[in-house]
Amino acid sequence: DAGVTQSPTHLIKTRGQQVTLRCSPKSGHDTVSWYQQALGQGPQFIFQYYEEEERQRGNFPDRFSGHQFPNYSSELNVNALLLGDSALYLCASSLGQGGGPSTDTQYFGPGTRLTVL
Amino acid sequence: AQSVTQLDSHVSVSEGTPVLLRCNYSSSYSPSLFWYVQHPNKGLQLLLKYTSAATLVKGINGFEAEFKKSETSFHLTKPSAHMSDAAEYFCVVSDIGYDMRFGAGTRLTVKP
Numbered sequence: 001d002a003g004v005t006q007s008p009t010h011l012i013k014t015r016g017q018q019v020t021l022r023c024s025p026k027s028g029h030d031t032v033s034w035y036q037q038a039l040g041q042g043p044q045f046i047f048q049y050y051e052e053e054e055r056q057r058g059n060f061p062d063r064f065s066g067h068q069f070p071n072y073s074s075e076l077n078v079n080a081l082l083l084g085d086s087a088l089y090l091c092a093s094s095l096g097q098g099g100g101p102s103t104d105t106q107y108f109g110p111g112t113r114l115t116v117l
Numbered sequence: 118a119q120s121v122t123q124l125d126s127h128v129s130v131s132e133g134t135p136v137l138l139r140c141n142y143s144s145s146y147s148p149s150l151f152w153y154v155q156h157p158n159k160g161l162q163l164l165l166k167y168t169s170a171a172t173l174v175k176g177i178n179g180f181e182a183e184f185k186k187s188e189t190s191f192h193l194t195k196p197s198a199h200m201s202d203a204a205e206y207f208c209v210v211s212d213i214g215y216d217m218r219f220g221a222g223t224r225l226t227v228k229p
Contacts, residue, residue, distance in 0.1 A: 004160065033215070042207050042219030043161070056215045090161065101149055101211040103168070108153075108161035 002027060004093050004109035012115045013081050021076045021112045025093030031055075032074040033106060034066060035090040043090055049074050050096045078114075086116045119144045121208045123220035131228045136195040138223045140208030143189065150191045151209040151217070152182055161207070167191065178202070203227045 005024045013019050025032055031050045035043035045058035049068035068074045072093075078085055092106040124139040142148060152164040165176025172184040182193045191208060208220040 035219075040221075042221050044219070045216035048215045058216055092161075100213070100215050101151070101209075101217050104215075105163060105166070106217070107163075110158065110160045 004091055004107050006089075006091050006109040006112050008112060009110070010113045010115075012117065014117050015081055015083060017081050017116075018077065018079045019081060019114060021078075021089050021091075021114070023074045023076070023091030023093075023109060025072050025074070025091075026107050029093035029095050029107070030072050031094045031096035031104065032068060032072065033092045033094070034074070034076045035092065036060070037088040037090055037111070039087070046076070081116045083116050086114060088113050119146075119148060119210045119212045119218050121210045121218060121220040123206075123208050123223050125223050126221065127224045127226070129226040129228060130198045132200055133197050136193070136198045136202065136225065138193040138206050138208075138225065140191045140193065140220060141189050142191060142208070142210045144210055144212045146212035148210050148212045150182075150184060151211070152176065152180070152191075152193050153207045153209060153219075155205040155207065155222075157204075164193070164206075198225075198227045200227050200229065 007022045033048040034046040037043040047057040048055045052068045063079045065077045088111040090111045091109045094104040094106045120143045122141045150167040153161045155161050165174045167174045167184045175181045180195050205222045209217045211217045
């Protein structure tokens with residue numbers, strides 16, 4: 001049973017560019033959440049997608065956008081990259097029973113490390 | 118607003134000795150609390166979670182945590198450390214909604 005997969009593993013971009021990160025959820029899961037983990041810090045919630053809609057969003061600017069496809073996979077897009085966007089981007093999947101993290105255990109992928117020069 | 122504070126950024130223990138990783142939380146509601154572990158170049162793995170049932174929660178790999186509402190704490194313990202326990206540990210809180218708030222992490226070093 002494949003777990004959560006993310007691509008690419010590493011990515012280097014320059015300021016002002018745009019980037020797309022991809023996530024395939026664990027088999028049977030229908031919900032995808034994205035987190036940003038800056039170096040030396042804990043992950044911060046960006047947003048969650050369920051039934052192809054953004055269900056909740058954290059405190060991130062509109063430069064961060066996402067999409068969920070009918071097969072439940074998801075993309076994270078970041079426009080107008082800043083140096084401060086350099087981080088590990090984590091995707092987590094869960095089975096959306098509607099109870100939030102207390103019932104919907106999140107399984108994390110290994111992440112995509114984005115470096116902005 | 119929900120938040121967590123991990124009281125130690127780095128804990129070092131000898132193999133075979135007890136582990137204590139401290140976490141305090143803040144929440145306006147009845148929170149769910151979690152501990153996740155992150156090994157280098159691997160995804161975050163759930164160790165255990167508290168969701169308003171028993172206050173003493175047992176997790177994987179011999180870890181357990183006790184929810185103490187009066188102290189707003191959720192400390193992680195293990196009776197005997199193993200070399201493979203060396204990793205970054207995150208305390209996490211969630212009350213309403215679908216997001217989870219992570220602490221800054223505690224790096225556990227296990228000396229032979």
